Amino acid sequence: MDVARLVELNAAYARAIDNEKFEQWPELFADPCLYKVTTAENLARGFESGIMYADSRAMLQDRVSALRKANIYERQRYRHVVGLPVVLGRENGAASVETPFLIVRIMGDGAMALFATGCYHDKVAADGAGVLKFAERIVVCDGGRFDTLVAIPL
Amino acid sequence: MDVARLVELNAAYARAIDNEKFEQWPELFADPCLYKVTTAENLARGFESGIMYADSRAMLQDRVSALRKANIYERQRYRHVVGLPVVLGRENGAASVETPFLIVRIMGDGAMALFATGCYHDKVAADGAGVLKFAERIVVCDGGRFDTLVAIPL
Amino acid sequence: MDVARLVELNAAYARAIDNEKFEQWPELFADPCLYKVTTAENLARGFESGIMYADSRAMLQDRVSALRKANIYERQRYRHVVGLPVVLGRENGAASVETPFLIVRIMGDGAMALFATGCYHDKVAADGAGVLKFAERIVVCDGGRFDTLVAIPL
Numbered sequence: 001m002d003v004a005r006l007v008e009l010n011a012a013y014a015r016a017i018d019n020e021k022f023e024q025w026p027e028l029f030a031d032p033c034l035y036k037v038t039t040a041e042n043l044a045r046g047f048e049s050g051i052m053y054a055d056s057r058a059m060l061q062d063r064v065s066a067l068r069k070a071n072i073y074e075r076q077r078y079r080h081v082v083g084l085p086v087v088l089g090r091e092n093g094a095a096s097v098e099t100p101f102l103i104v105r106i107m108g109d110g111a112m113a114l115f116a117t118g119c120y121h122d123k124v125a126a127d128g129a130g131v132l133k134f135a136e137r138i139v140v141c142d143g144g145r146f147d148t149l150v151a152i153p154l
Numbered sequence: 155m156d157v158a159r160l161v162e163l164n165a166a167y168a169r170a171i172d173n174e175k176f177e178q179w180p181e182l183f184a185d186p187c188l189y190k191v192t193t194a195e196n197l198a199r200g201f202e203s204g205i206m207y208a209d210s211r212a213m214l215q216d217r218v219s220a221l222r223k224a225n226i227y228e229r230q231r232y233r234h235v236v237g238l239p240v241v242l243g244r245e246n247g248a249a250s251v252e253t254p255f256l257i258v259r260i261m262g263d264g265a266m267a268l269f270a271t272g273c274y275h276d277k278v279a280a281d282g283a284g285v286l287k288f289a290e291r292i293v294v295c296d297g298g299r300f301d302t303l304v305a306i307p308l
Numbered sequence: 309m310d311v312a313r314l315v316e317l318n319a320a321y322a323r324a325i326d327n328e329k330f331e332q333w334p335e336l337f338a339d340p341c342l343y344k345v346t347t348a349e350n351l352a353r354g355f356e357s358g359i360m361y362a363d364s365r366a367m368l369q370d371r372v373s374a375l376r377k378a379n380i381y382e383r384q385r386y387r388h389v390v391g392l393p394v395v396l397g398r399e400n401g402a403a404s405v406e407t408p409f410l411i412v413r414i415m416g417d418g419a420m421a422l423f424a425t426g427c428y429h430d431k432v433a434a435d436g437a438g439v440l441k442f443a444e445r446i447v448v449c450d451g452g453r454f455d456t457l458v459a460i461p462l
Binding site: 003039040081083084086098100102114116117118119142143 | 312315316318319320322323326385387388389390410412414418419420421422
C-alpha cells in the first residue's frame, strides 16, 4: 500500500461528497467499519461520544438517505481540500494513516465559509479484490462549534 | 502521463499566478485552447456563458495585458491551494482530469479572504516537445458571487 | 532527493506543529540553519528584518520553550494545509524548493479563522544519516498583518 494509492482513495472520498454523489461514499468503507466525527478536545479528554457514528455500511447508507431528504430544506455544498496522508504504521495488513483536511461550506446563495479543519485518523486495508477501503475513519475536527447542519459527511 | 507530471503542471500554474508572473500563464496552454470560468450552478443548468472565456493563447495574453493595466488601480494577489488531480479517463492522447482548488485573495493592506473554491475540469495533452499543456481548462467555481475584481486568472 | 521525500518532510513539519508536538519541530532543521518569517512585501523591498528569526537549533528550541509558557495564557492551535513542493534547482547537495501553505487558527472556544497564507522558500539537504533537513526555511507570508499572537512557528 503506497502513498499514491492512499491519495487516490482520499481524492475519491472528497470527490464523492463535493460532487454530491453521496451514494458512492459508503462504498469507500469496509463492512463492518467505523466512521466517527469528533473533536480534538473530545479525543484528548477520552470522551467516547462523537457528533456522528456508524459501524456498518448500512448505517452509512442510512445517513445518505436522511441527507437526501434534509437537502430539500436547505441547500448547501462542501469543498474539501485534503492534505497529504502520513502513514504512521502497519499492522495485520491495515495501515494507520493521518490526513489533514479543510472543508469550505457553500450555501445556496453562493456564500462561502470556512466550515471545518481537522485530521482524518484512518485504518486502511485492501478488500478481497485488492481495493483500498476505510476500515476506520475517525474525523477529528479542530474546532468545537457544530450546528445541526452537520448532515453531510465530513 | 502520470499524476506526478499533472501535479507539476498544476504547481507551475498556481505559481505563475500567485507570484504575479502572469506572462508565464498563457504558455501553459495549448494553442488553440479553451479557458473558461463558470460556476457549478451554470454548468448544471447547461448555461454556456461564463465569467471569462478564451480560445487561443493570444486571447489569454490579451487578458494578461488588461490585467497589468487594471493592477494600477487596485492591488491584490491570490494564493492558490490546489488539491490532487483525479484522472477520469484518456482519449486521443488527452487526459480528462478534475482538480479541486481553493483561492485566497490578499488585498493591498494585507487583508485576506477566502475568495473562491471549486474544481478545474481539464483536458491535458503533451505538445510536440512532450511538454504537458492545458488543451482545456474549465474553472468551475462552487460559489456564485463574483464581482468585477475577477481580473486575475483563476 | 525526490518530491515524495520533500512531501514527507513537509507533512512531518505541519504535523509537529498542528499536533502541538513542538519539541519535534527543531529536529527537522539542520544545525546551524536559517529560519525566518517575513512577508512578500518585505522580501520585495529587500528588508532584512522579519517577524521571527533563528539561525541554530538551540534558538528554535528557545522559541518552543517560550511558546510552552505563553500557551498558559491563551489557548490556540494551527491547522496547516501545505501544497505541493516545487523544486527550483539544486546546488552543492541542497535543493531550492518553494511550497505554498495556508494556515487556519483555532482559538480555545472553537472559533476558526484563516490566519496566514504564503510560500515556504526552502533549502533542503540530507544530513549525515541521509535524513532530509531544512538548511533554510524562509516563511514568506502573503499578508502583512501580524499581531503579537505569532508565537507558534509557521
